[in-house]
Amino acid sequence: xxxxxxxxxxxxxxxxxxxxxxxxxxxxxxxxxxxxxxxxxxxxxxxxxxxxxxxxxxxxxxxxxxxxxxxxxxxxxxxxxxxxxxxxxxxxxxxxxxxxxxxxxxxxxxxxxxxxxxxxxxxxxxxxxxxxxxxxxxxxxxxxxxxxxxxxxxxxxxxxxxxxxxxxxxxxxxxxxxxxxxxxxxxxxxxxxxxxxxxxxxxxxxxxxxxxxxxxxxxxxxxxxxxxxxxxxxxxxxxxxxxxxxxxxxxxxxxxxxxxxxxxxxxxxxxxxxxxxxxxxxxxxxxxxxxxxxxxxxxxxxxxxxxxxxxxxxx
Numbered sequence: 001x002x003x004x005x006x007x008x009x010x011x012x013x014x015x016x017x018x019x020x021x022x023x024x025x026x027x028x029x030x031x032x033x034x035x036x037x038x039x040x041x042x043x044x045x046x047x048x049x050x051x052x053x054x055x056x057x058x059x060x061x062x063x064x065x066x067x068x069x070x071x072x073x074x075x076x077x078x079x080x081x082x083x084x085x086x087x088x089x090x091x092x093x094x095x096x097x098x099x100x101x102x103x104x105x106x107x108x109x110x111x112x113x114x115x116x117x118x119x120x121x122x123x124x125x126x127x128x129x130x131x132x133x134x135x136x137x138x139x140x141x142x143x144x145x146x147x148x149x150x151x152x153x154x155x156x157x158x159x160x161x162x163x164x165x166x167x168x169x170x171x172x173x174x175x176x177x178x179x180x181x182x183x184x185x186x187x188x189x190x191x192x193x194x195x196x197x198x199x200x201x202x203x204x205x206x207x208x209x210x211x212x213x214x215x216x217x218x219x220x221x222x223x224x225x226x227x228x229x230x231x232x233x234x235x236x237x238x239x240x241x242x243x244x245x246x247x248x249x250x251x252x253x254x255x256x257x258x259x260x261x262x263x264x265x266x267x268x269x270x271x272x273x274x275x276x277x278x279x280x281x282x283x284x285x286x287x288x289x290x291x292x293x294x295x296x297x298x299x300x301x302x303x304x305x306x307x308x309x310x311x312x313x314x315x
Contacts, residue, residue: 116202125227247284
């Protein structure tokens with residue numbers, strides 16, 4: 001059986017490695033174009049391209065997979081199955097209908113929940129107790145195709161977007177290898193999804209999402225911090241400078257008459273901030289231009305006074 005694999009970020013690397021390890025024939029890997037990075041604008045390959053090169057698999061990087069020239073290239077490859085994992089482009093029907101066993105997608109949620117580009121971060125932000133991976137047969141809608149198999153992952157109390165990302169990438173690889181044989185031998189069960197998802201669409205993450213709104217509850221903000229760790233990170237503004245918040249905890253109790261965003265106290269635990277409900281203790285922070293550090297160490301080198309307001313903009 002000949003497979004074409006489409007993927008781009010780190011999440012898509014373990015499934016590709018698992019396919020190679022289990023002896024599947026990978027005719028080609030399709031990934032996004034290299035992107036310039038750093039001051040020198042050096043072109044860096046995607047993580048999936050790097051993995052493909054290790055195994056000497058041919059790599060294609062079309063600007064758009066729907067371009068007729070690339071579609072013809074794909075036809076010449078004649079894949080029996082196309083597997084997609086966090087590729088980053090919408091796959092047109094001409095490609096979806098091409099392989100004998102269809103196009104499979106490894107989606108990082110328990111569909112029909114969390115369709116969209118950022119299901120991992122959103123699950124943490126929303127306080128979900130469990131997440132998982134779904135192998136689905138791709139359709140023309142966004143994450144609306146028939147479900148084939150799922151694996152459930154329980155979220156830890158201190159789960160971050162990054163840690164869940166790693167867990168689901170490995171789980172997705174294992175689930176894929178368990179699922180492919182049933183598709184090939186015709187025993188796979190295809191379950192249609194409901195038209196409406198029980199959760200809002202998990203839109204692509206942007207840096208603006210990290211701006212902390214202290215009128216929200218401390219619990220909501222604590223989840224936001226974990227969900228956006230390591231990228232793009234939650235942040236606020238302290239004395240006109242960006243302050244990233246990497247770790248925090250909830251301090252239950254009445255905030256009194258303190259305006260949300262007010263620093264109520266500082267101690268070895270961290271920086272205590274009034275919220276809409278309860279208080280948030282900032283335990284690991286990074287001031288603009290400085291290194292990431294524990295709040296206790298930060299406070300020894302930077303004076304923070306009670307009554308200072310954390311703001312939603314630079315002064």
